[in-house]
Amino acid sequence: MENAKHVFENAVYLLSNIGVARNPIFKNQESIDRFKEKANDYLSPLCKIIAFAFNDNQWELLVQMKTREEFINFYRKKHKNENILEFLIPESSIIYSQEIANLQSGFAKHINWLYKRVGALFYRRYQKQMITSEEELISTIERLKNVRPFNPHKGEWAIRKSEKLTSGKVMRWGINYGKLAELGSQELWNGIQIYKTDLEAHFRNLPPLKIESPDYRYYRLLFKILSYFEVPIW
Numbered sequence: 604m605e606n607a608k609h610v611f612e613n614a615v616y617l618l619s620n621i622g623v624a625r626n627p628i629f630k631n632q633e634s635i636d637r638f639k640e641k642a643n644d645y646l647s648p649l650c651k652i653i654a655f656a657f658n659d660n661q662w663e664l665l666v667q668m669k670t671r672e673e674f675i676n677f678y679r680k681k682h683k684n685e686n687i688l689e690f691l692i693p694e695s696s697i698i699y700s701q702e703i704a705n706l707q708s709g710f711a712k713h714i715n716w717l718y719k720r721v722g723a724l725f726y727r728r729y730q731k732q733m734i735t736s737e738e739e740l741i742s743t744i745e746r747l748k749n750v751r752p753f754n755p756h757k758g759e760w761a762i763r764k765s766e767k768l769t770s771g772k773v774m775r776w777g778i779n780y781g782k783l784a785e786l787g788s789q790e791l792w793n794g795i796q797i798y799k800t801d802l803e804a805h806f807r808n809l810p811p812l813k814i815e816s817p818d819y820r821y822y823r824l825l826f827k828i829l830s831y832f833e834v835p836i837w
Contacts, residue, residue: 607733610695611812612670613805615653615734617743619663620707623726627659630718638662638710645706648677649699653802654743656750663750665734665743667802671815674698690819691826703729737806 607616622628629635635657642664646652654665674695679685692698711724734740 607731608696609814610668610674610699610731611733611814613668613810614812615665615667615740615802615805617663617665617732617734618703618729619661619732620729621726622660623723625660628662628714628724629657629659634714637713641706641710645702649674649702654747656747658750663747665747667805668695668699671695671813690816690822693823694815694820700728737803740802740806 607614610616629638638657639655642655643652646664646666648669650666650668652664652666656663675689675692678692678698679687707725707729714724715721734743
């Protein structure tokens with residue numbers, strides 16, 4: 604697992620952040636539920652949330668990114684400009700970071716209002732690590748399973764229900780790896796039924812990591828300079 608600067612198409616990432624000064628982010632189950640709801644609202648257009656875990660002072664999301672095309676469509680829809688030129692649309696990592704920032708700032712405002720507090724809630728901008736192998740994915744999910752939000756209660760974690768494959772076979776982690784297959788076919792946690800996903804195929808045959816053309820950065824900078832001096836570009 605490695606720290607990631609860019610957002611690549613279809614890649615799997617572990618996202619996380621912690622509370623400032625080691626103070627709690629989540630004070631009860633209601634605050635966790637609100638964060639999950641808002642995370643789905645902000646992030647589902649850009650990624651599929653595979654798994655999540657929370658404790659008092661940290662949130663973690665395991666996600667698989669969507670394609671650059673979907674990022675572009677989201678940006679155009681959000682800014683209500685279907686005709687914006689593609690080279691003027693920011694890199695996927697910038698678009699995604701802005702949505703995470705909106706999620707965290709909105710949640711911080713809610714907590715500050717609810718508990719009559721002031722100041723920052725999160726220690727830093729979110730951290731992003733790319734999952735590059737099946738082994739990393741399995742170990743990450745195993746760790747998330749054991750996260751405990753409010754001791755001594757059992758850890759609140761889940762793997763989100765994803766689309767059924769044609770077989771409809773239910774697997775423990777939602778991932779049909781050989782050494783997990785024998786663990787059973789009818790496992791339920793927190794009332795969530797977990798279906799086999801297409802992630803095993805993703806790691807068997809990793810798609811090429813794609814990022815927008817480096818020339819677009821040059822064009823964007825040139826456009827900003829010309830716009831500043833009010834020079835027409837065509």
